[in-house]
Amino acid sequence: MLTSVSNPDLHLLRVFIAVAESGGFSKAQIALNVSQSTISTQMIDLETRLGMRLCRRGRVGFGLTDEGHEVFKYAKDLVQDCDEFVGKVNGIRGDLSGELRIATADSLLGNKAFPFETILAELREAMPAVVLHLSVMDPLEIERLVLEQKLHMGIHTFPNHVPGLRYIKMFDETQILYCGHDHPLFDGDLTYEGAELETYDYAGRSYYGGALRPGNLKTKNNHIYAGSMDGIAAAILSGRFLGHLPVQCAQTWVEQGKMKPLSTEFHSYKVTFECVFPIGTRMANIKRVLEEVMSKYSA
Numbered sequence: 001m002l003t004s005v006s007n008p009d010l011h012l013l014r015v016f017i018a019v020a021e022s023g024g025f026s027k028a029q030i031a032l033n034v035s036q037s038t039i040s041t042q043m044i045d046l047e048t049r050l051g052m053r054l055c056r057r058g059r060v061g062f063g064l065t066d067e068g069h070e071v072f073k074y075a076k077d078l079v080q081d082c083d084e085f086v087g088k089v090n091g092i093r094g095d096l097s098g099e100l101r102i103a104t105a106d107s108l109l110g111n112k113a114f115p116f117e118t119i120l121a122e123l124r125e126a127m128p129a130v131v132l133h134l135s136v137m138d139p140l141e142i143e144r145l146v147l148e149q150k151l152h153m154g155i156h157t158f159p160n161h162v163p164g165l166r167y168i169k170m171f172d173e174t175q176i177l178y179c180g181h182d183h184p185l186f187d188g189d190l191t192y193e194g195a196e197l198e199t200y201d202y203a204g205r206s207y208y209g210g211a212l213r214p215g216n217l218k219t220k221n222n223h224i225y226a227g228s229m230d231g232i233a234a235a236i237l238s239g240r241f242l243g244h245l246p247v248q249c250a251q252t253w254v255e256q257g258k259m260k261p262l263s264t265e266f267h268s269y270k271v272t273f274e275c276v277f278p279i280g281t282r283m284a285n286i287k288r289v290l291e292e293v294m295s296k297y298s299a
């Protein structure tokens with residue numbers, strides 16, 4: 001029976017997390033920079049320490065046991081809490097070290113209203129010892145993880161503000177309606193009214209029920225939903241769907257003649273991007289610097 005957790009235990013748990021996330025011992029070699037035999041020995045040591053089998057391996061392939069799935073979830077929480085503790089303690093004495101976890105929408109690069117690469121450079125300069133983790137997520141997942149304090153900050157469109165979170169407006173982004181080269185509308189009039197577009201398939205956002213579009217565009221056939229701009233762009237390029245994209249996502253395809261904007265006056269719309277932070281928690285030095293940097297670029 002496990003009665004305490006030591007530093008060697010934490011090391012073994014980190015090995016297990018890497019194995020589980022990589023999908024096997026051999027694939028985890030790159031992440032851990034050790035041999036497969038070493039990983040196997042460490043996993044045996046951890047299973048012996050916990051008194052349970054965590055994963056199946058052999059001819060049938062790698063997989064976590066039911067117990068392994070549970071331990072994996074608890075191990076990730078424990079390791080994250082330990083990293084948070086180190087960062088907070090160092091923050092008390094003024095050291096900026098630890099981890100900073102940020103999640104954003106995809107395809108922000110190229111938006112002139114939001115110089116993301118400049119912001120990252122400033123964060124690096126202000127906190128050279130901090131390890132930055134960047135993820136791309138949908139807005140609802142970002143809000144949930146910020147509420148759970150598993151993310152320090154998120155950047156996305158948040159039309160419905162959630163209690164317990166603080167939002168800072170960053171910039172507005174225009175979404176333009178496009179069709180692909182093989183679409184029936186590509187060689188026609190570019191100023192279609194809403195009724196003329198209703199019969200065509202539309203590529204909608206998978207979050208917020210696909211509701212992010214101008215109210216006067218009432219397409220009836222939503223046979224594809226995507227949570228990323230790449231997914232929407234692929235649908236448009238297929239020639240079978242209309243869809244909205246920000247200018248920086250469509251620019252390359254437009255220049256190549258593979259995509260064309262439609263009815264920009266009638267069917268474009270703006271979305272507001274915001275930073276979201278948790279409220280009601282003690283502001284560590286890392287979070288304070290993060291907010292200071294982001295506030296410089298707020299609207």
